[in-house]
Amino acid sequence: xxxxxxxxxxxxxxxxxxxxxxxxxxxxxxxxxxxxxxxxxxxxxxxxxxxxxxxxxxxxxxxxxxxxxxxxxxxxxxxxxxxxxxxxxxxxxxxxxxxxxx
Numbered sequence: 382x383x384x385x386x387x388x389x390x391x392x393x394x395x396x397x398x399x400x401x402x403x404x405x406x407x408x409x410x411x412x413x414x415x416x417x418x419x420x421x422x423x424x425x426x427x428x429x430x431x432x433x434x435x436x437x438x439x440x441x442x443x444x445x446x447x448x449x450x451x452x453x454x455x456x457x458x459x460x461x462x463x464x465x466x467x468x469x470x471x472x473x474x475x476x477x478x479x480x481x482x483x
Contacts, residue, residue: 409427
């Protein structure tokens with residue numbers, strides 16, 4: 382596999398195939414409509430689209446949440462195209478889900 386070019390300031394971590402396999406086995410996957418119990422979430426990384434499961438997560442279940450919403454830029458990421466929106470539209474998008482998980 383050819384190594385992707387990165388900008389000088391890019392600090393993206395890259396994993397080997399073995400590392401990807403190791404870490405992917407440790408990800409938690411949940412049925413979208415299952416009752417997700419707090420004990421199912423202890424010391425785990427949830428691998429889901431937030432919009433699919435946020436209504437099923439227990440309230441105040443996390444000490445730290447790392448969220449990576451799309452930047453408000455027009456970009457194509459491996460076939461997924463994100464389009465820039467006005468500041469108000471972008472803030473409304475963030476407000477539509479962020480208070481739900483806090």
